[in-house]
Amino acid sequence: MIEQTATVVSVESGYAWIIPQQKAGGCGGCASKTSCASTASPFDLMRKEPQKMRVLNPLYARPGDTVVVGMQGEALVIYSLLAYMLPLLGMLVVAVLGREVLAMFGVVNELGTVLSGLLGLVGGLRLANLISSRSLQSADFQPVILRVVGQPVFNGMAHIA
Template sequence: MIEENARVVAVEGEVAWVEAERKSACGSCEAKGGCGTGSLSQVFGTRSNRMRVLNTVGAAPGDTVVIGIEESALVRGSVAVYLVPLLALLAGGVFGEHMAGQLSIAVQVGGVVGGLGGLGVGLLWLRGYTHRIAGDPRFQPVTLKRLAPVFPIVELKG
């Protein structure tokens, strides 16, 4: 399970909207002085990502929670987003080059057109895949636990 701390900003039924601050490993890297990524993170600063999670601990807005997602879901998602469209692009390019000779067009033109077609097919497949897994709880991040507030809330009377 991959875990991250986040702050709950809204609750809608069994779903919570949380914000987690983007983190960069640049602060601990020894090459941070000459690294472009480190320089960009200093220029753009830290931003928070808002995401939808299953609220399994009954968190309320303002709570700090630990959210998590299964490693296998992250790996499957990464393969679907990055590898499938890339392989479809390459397969389409090879197919386009092969068909260029039979269609009497330049091999490069066939490769480019075939590659773009393959990329389009890969992206269409990705769209269908994301719609299929959208409701699957195995692919959803969940709240794992609520953390104690940093500053205790004191109620003043009087």
């Protein structure tokens, strides 16, 4: 399970909208965390407000609570494959097919191959979007609030003497 600390900004029936907290000095995931540039994006400079995420809220966290949000590692791998591999494979397959179909008609043109590749890329992106939106209906693939920071954790197995 991959965990991240976040702040709840609003709640709705069974869900919470959160803003992930950024760690100083990068993500903290490896030895080069202080000099890593992979966490910064040029689009971060243009974004005026932090990115909000919708998560399951089984603990009834309230706005202003600091929470720990978790997501299954397998779900993250599947979403990464959908976001990167499916569009890339779509682009390559449709570009090759487009080149061959155009060659059957006697058209040998790189522009047709490029346009076919772009069509495959867009198709792969749309297919990835469709698959990911349908999988979001499954609770196994959704991020969930695991605990509220600062709230005592109840252990039903604790023995009272």
